[in-house]
Amino acid sequence: MMGSTIVEIRSLTKRFGKLTAVDAMNLDIQEGEIFGLLGPNGAGKTTTISMLSTTLAPTSGKALVARHDVVREQDAVRGAIGIVFQGQSLDTELTAYENLDFHARLYAVGDKETRIKEMLELVGLHKNRDTLVKNFSGGMKRRLEIARGLLHKPKVLFLDEPTLGLDPQTRRHIWEYVKRINREDGVTILLTTHYMEEADYLCGGVAIIDYGRIISLDEPQKLKSRLGETVLDFHVSDADAFCGLLKKNKCKTKKSAVGGRVQVVSSDGEELLPKLVSLAERNGVQVKGVSMHSSTLEDVFMQLTGRTIRDEAGNEKETLRQRFRAMEAKR
Amino acid sequence: MRGVYTIWLRETLRFVRNKSRLVGSMGMPLFFLLFMGTGIGSVIGDSAGGGYTQFMAPGVLGMMLLFGSVFSGLNVVFDKQFGFMKEMLVAPISREAIVLGKALGGATAAMLQAVILLALVYAFGVLEFNVVSLALLIPVMFLISVGFVCVGVAFASKLDDPHGFQLIMNFLIMPLFFLSTAFFPLDNLPPWLKTLSLLDPLTYGVDAMRSILVGQAAFPLWVDVAVLAGFSTLAVLVGARLFKDMKL
Numbered sequence: 001m002m003g004s005t006i007v008e009i010r011s012l013t014k015r016f017g018k019l020t021a022v023d024a025m026n027l028d029i030q031e032g033e034i035f036g037l038l039g040p041n042g043a044g045k046t047t048t049i050s051m052l053s054t055t056l057a058p059t060s061g062k063a064l065v066a067r068h069d070v071v072r073e074q075d076a077v078r079g080a081i082g083i084v085f086q087g088q089s090l091d092t093e094l095t096a097y098e099n100l101d102f103h104a105r106l107y108a109v110g111d112k113e114t115r116i117k118e119m120l121e122l123v124g125l126h127k128n129r130d131t132l133v134k135n136f137s138g139g140m141k142r143r144l145e146i147a148r149g150l151l152h153k154p155k156v157l158f159l160d161e162p163t164l165g166l167d168p169q170t171r172r173h174i175w176e177y178v179k180r181i182n183r184e185d186g187v188t189i190l191l192t193t194h195y196m197e198e199a200d201y202l203c204g205g206v207a208i209i210d211y212g213r214i215i216s217l218d219e220p221q222k223l224k225s226r227l228g229e230t231v232l233d234f235h236v237s238d239a240d241a242f243c244g245l246l247k248k249n250k251c252k253t254k255k256s257a258v259g260g261r262v263q264v265v266s267s268d269g270e271e272l273l274p275k276l277v278s279l280a281e282r283n284g285v286q287v288k289g290v291s292m293h294s295s296t297l298e299d300v301f302m303q304l305t306g307r308t309i310r311d312e313a314g315n316e317k318e319t320l321r322q323r324f325r326a327m328e329a330k331r
Numbered sequence: 332m333r334g335v336y337t338i339w340l341r342e343t344l345r346f347v348r349n350k351s352r353l354v355g356s357m358g359m360p361l362f363f364l365l366f367m368g369t370g371i372g373s374v375i376g377d378s379a380g381g382g383y384t385q386f387m388a389p390g391v392l393g394m395m396l397l398f399g400s401v402f403s404g405l406n407v408v409f410d411k412q413f414g415f416m417k418e419m420l421v422a423p424i425s426r427e428a429i430v431l432g433k434a435l436g437g438a439t440a441a442m443l444q445a446v447i448l449l450a451l452v453y454a455f456g457v458l459e460f461n462v463v464s465l466a467l468l469i470p471v472m473f474l475i476s477v478g479f480v481c482v483g484v485a486f487a488s489k490l491d492d493p494h495g496f497q498l499i500m501n502f503l504i505m506p507l508f509f510l511s512t513a514f515f516p517l518d519n520l521p522p523w524l525k526t527l528s529l530l531d532p533l534t535y536g537v538d539a540m541r542s543i544l545v546g547q548a549a550f551p552l553w554v555d556v557a558v559l560a561g562f563s564t565l566a567v568l569v570g571a572r573l574f575k576d577m578k579l
């Protein structure tokens with residue numbers, strides 16, 4: 001049944017006191033796709049996943065997962081989903097095998113020994129089957145969590161920041177598993193991330209969310225092409241003056257300023273670059289540096305919100321979390 | 332059912348694996364028996380036929396069950412803190428099954444500890460008992476521990492900090508233990524103390540065990556068992572209720 005809607009979100013809202021973490025969200029996810037929720041810290045990604053996975057009651061609105069209502073048919077939803085949580089969720093006092101065995105029993109997985117073996121092999125942990133999880137590295141734990149999320153053959157798999165805090169190589173590996181299970185088993189995947197390249201590499205569709213609202217929804221390619229082919233990053237002595245000049249000269253550009261940096265987006269960056277440099281020099285704006293690259297989802301986010309996704313106030317939280325992960329990894 | 336068994340299995344596996352907890356938990360009751368029993372016994376003389384130590388032994392058994400049970404609520408706090416609770420909460424099993432599995436797992440652990448203590452007490456010749464008394468004792472110990480595990484789970488559902496949990500539990504456990512007639516009989520207590528003791532569920536547990544093991548009791552065994560059964564049922568219901576409302 002490729003192409004039918006498997007996650008249906010309608011006016012889904014969650015308030016914590018005065019704070020609206022998820023704000024009247026609407027979203028459809030098709031069966032068999034890898035869909036990305038992309039947004040900075042505190043955007044409401046985890047809150048959305050928690051509501052979809054029945055662990056948090058929505059304030060209002062509704063959501064169907066695998067055609068079951070997440071409030072009224074919790075058991076049916078729980079049986080149909082797998083989830084890899086943002087934070088650690090393994091029993092570190094048990095071995096890898098025992099963690100999977102526990103899961104297989106909870107979900108009444110048929111032929112569990114074979115399935116556990118398969119999953120351990122998929123994530124390359126079969127040699128560590130009987131090691132206590134507390135002796136695992138952060139990456140190994142993450143891989144085990146993914147194996148566990150898939151063990152009972154869910155229809156929909158939620159991955160909440162699956163590669164946060166992992167080294168690039170492990171991240172690559174995890175991307176490969178994700179692609180493979182999607183391709184081979186047809187599992188629909190909803191993943192959240194604030195790594196642009198992750199969404200770009202994995203996802204067929206991306207919703208960019210900020211302050212609990214979807215501010216843009218499309219395929220990564222289209223989001224990027226809507227923006228323009230190339231992005232010029234200027235570092236100038238006077239960003240305001242430079243922006244004024246760009247406006248006056250009616251360049252077909254979009255811009256946003258962060259400190260002395262101005263981003264110009266265009267479809268013909270190569271021709272534009274020298275023109276803009278001389279324009280700036282003529283008007284007494286000093287160009288300290290320019291770089292040109294083909295546009296990424298990161299740039300899309302910048303254009304939509306005027307901020308880069310990484311230099312958020314939430315960074316403090318991020319650092320703490322990474323430290324926590326490091327601590328956990330040692331434990 | 333499947334859920335209850337799975338949760339029980341994990342609790343038990345973790346308990347059996349944690350040898351230091353098992354050995355450590357034996358310390359306090361044995362010290363109580365050995366030092367307090369001998370010490371106080373030497374002051375009050377042979378009050379109850381078999382001596383004070385014998386009078387105290389069921390009380391210390393009760394202490395073992397109380398401590399072991401209530402602190403298994405700590406597992407719930409740790410499960411929340413280390414994220415494993417999420418794994419249980421998204422599984423297709425009911426919240427009741429989780430609480431029941433936890434209660435049975437905690438009770439199994441507490442009873443294992445108590446049985447080991449009992450064997451030690453027997454080996455030291457403090458108590459003598461036979462298969463019949465053991466068969467009576469097991470269900471009584473079960474009711475005591477299920478009840479107090481659920482008290483622990485109820486508090487654990489509301490508390491996120493392991494240290495806070497331990498502090499609060501100590502506040503709760505100490506009076507329950509001292510009021511339970513573990514150290515003194517109910518008969519000659521001043522009314523205020525007697526009233527408090529009568530309100531303590533552990534009193535009936537200790538009384539039941541004393542009547543089985545030593546043959547002394549304040550109440551008929553069936554009264555003790557009825558009160559314990561009522562207490563355990565209530566504790567399971569309250570524990571399940573609070574667990575359901577738990578915020579992660």
Ligand SMILES: Nc1ncnc2c1ncn2[C@@H]1O[C@H](COP(=O)(O)OP(=O)(O)OP(=O)(O)O)[C@@H](O)[C@H]1O
Nearest residue numbers: 016021039040041042043044045046047048086314
């Ligand atoms: N239980 C809660 N009580 C109060 N506020 C909460 C709670 N959970 C989340 N929030 C708030 O809701 C907002 C959205 O949080 P959420 O965890 O969904 O963000 P996120 O997109 O997952 O961010 P991150 O990238 O940091 O994981 C944040 O402002 C957060 O502080």
Ligand SMILES: [Mg+2]
Nearest residue numbers: 045046047086
């Ligand atoms: Mg999150």
